[in-house]
Amino acid sequence: xxxxxxxxxxxxxxxxxxxxxxxxxxxxxxxxxxxxxxxxxxxxxxxxxxxxxxxxxxxxxxxxxxxxxxxxxxxxxxxxxxxxxxxxxxxxxxxxxxxxxxxxxxxxxxxxxxxxxxxxxxxxxxxxxxxxxxxxxxxxxxxxxxxxxxxxxxxxxxxxxxxxxxxxxxxxxxxxxxxxxxxxxxxxxxxxxxxxxxxxxxxxxxxxxxxxxxxxxxxxxxxxxxxxxxxxxxxxxxxxxxxxxxxxxxxxxxxxxxxxxxxxxxxxxxxxxxxxxxxxxxxxxxxxxxxxxxxxxxxxxxxxxxxxxxxxxxxxxxxxxxxxxxxxxxxxxxxxxxxxxxxxxxxxxxxxxxxxxxxxxxxxxxxxxxxxx
Numbered sequence: 056x057x058x059x060x061x062x063x064x065x066x067x068x069x070x071x072x073x074x075x076x077x078x079x080x081x082x083x084x085x086x087x088x089x090x091x092x093x094x095x096x097x098x099x100x101x102x103x104x105x106x107x108x109x110x111x112x113x114x115x116x117x118x119x120x121x122x123x124x125x126x127x128x129x130x131x132x133x134x135x136x137x138x139x140x141x142x143x144x145x146x147x148x149x150x151x152x153x154x155x156x157x158x159x160x161x162x163x164x165x166x167x168x169x170x171x172x173x174x175x176x177x178x179x180x181x182x183x184x185x186x187x188x189x190x191x192x193x194x195x196x197x198x199x200x201x202x203x204x205x206x207x208x209x210x211x212x213x214x215x216x217x218x219x220x221x222x223x224x225x226x227x228x229x230x231x232x233x234x235x236x237x238x239x240x241x242x243x244x245x246x247x248x249x250x251x252x253x254x255x256x257x258x259x260x261x262x263x264x265x266x267x268x269x270x271x272x273x274x275x276x277x278x279x280x281x282x283x284x285x286x287x288x289x290x291x292x293x294x295x296x297x298x299x300x301x302x303x304x305x306x307x308x309x310x311x312x313x314x315x316x317x318x319x320x321x322x323x324x325x326x327x328x329x330x331x332x333x334x335x336x337x338x339x340x341x342x343x344x345x346x347x348x349x350x351x352x353x354x355x356x357x358x359x360x361x362x363x364x365x366x367x368x369x370x371x372x373x374x375x376x377x378x379x380x381x382x383x384x385x386x387x388x389x390x391x392x393x394x395x396x397x398x399x400x401x402x403x404x405x406x407x408x409x410x411x412x413x414x415x416x417x418x419x420x421x422x423x424x425x426x427x428x
Contacts, residue, residue, distance in 0.1 A: 059214035072395030076425035110216030118201035200266035339364030340400035372409035384420035
């Protein structure tokens with residue numbers, strides 16, 4: 056009897072050999088909106104159902120109940136709009152001061168779900184003190200996990216999807232507040248200040264991991280793509296990222312039937328030994344265009360230690376043919392499937408211009424050639 060999609064996925068994550076390679080192109084809000092004019096995990100799940108793949112890494116997460124005292128507030132409000140385009144001001148208020156930034160969404164009518172920060176929330180060194188103060192109070196005010204939407208997702212998906220929890224790493228939180236270019240400057244200019252903020256943000260991450268452990272979600276993917284995409288040196292990665300991912304690993308290992316891994320982009324070769332050493336269950340995505348290690352080499356070096364997810368070229372989904380998609384799926388199977396512990400995942404998010412027939416070809420090729428027995 057064939058395995059369920061969920062059992063097949065979990066088997067691969069556990070370095071077992073399922074009946075067939077699991078297939079999970081990364082469908083997020085951009086492609087979901089194009090196809091269904093809706094966003095969110097339900098839209099992504101619906102598309103996976105249409106394609107025949109398994110939902111994983113869709114827009115889904117857990118929360119934390121926290122009631123801040125008077126004098127502390129975080130709010131977002133639209134301050135400018137022009138049709139689809141919206142400029143949103145985010146304001147963080149503490150007794151120590153107030154900081155503001157701006158994000159613009161919908162600036163591309165063909166791809167209205169994307170956004171970018173046009174004004175950093177943190178603009179100078181003193182702003183990090185305000186930022187830290189807010190999150191220290193948030194941690195102290197945290198009352199417990201909140202995962203009602205995860206329960207609903209688990210109920211709806213059943214064995215057809217992975218109700219996975221997505222969390223962003225500390226480096227991503229700081230980069231989002233400061234912008235990537237400026238946070239890279241800050242870690243060189245004010246390392247002690249940034250490390251101090253990191254200690255506070257680790258407490259924030261702890262609370263979300265606790266929510267994951269309490270929820271019915273079996274898998275946590277920890278998004279460290281801001282850190283790997285920044286092409287940090289090994290020494291900087293060890294200082295600003297390793298303590299974070301090691302701590303998350305330590306917490307998840309306390310859970311029963313819980314699994315976790317890292318979502319990465321860019322040049323990850325130098326950081327793979329550190330990631331594997333945490334005891335993570337999987338690493339994705341081994342992208343082709345910006346990466347520096349092939350799926351085949353990663354399989355040879357780490358395939359007996361960790362499940363590999365990747366590295367189907369997303370660009371082919373948009374600009375290639377059905378034949379190109381079939382050929383790419385065969386390449387991935389040839390490099391990654393031997394011995395189990397492999398999930399075919401796109402090397403990055405499914406692009407907005409992806410062709411549905413190419414996604415069908417990806418799945419159908421695995422159904423034909425990706426069986427273990």
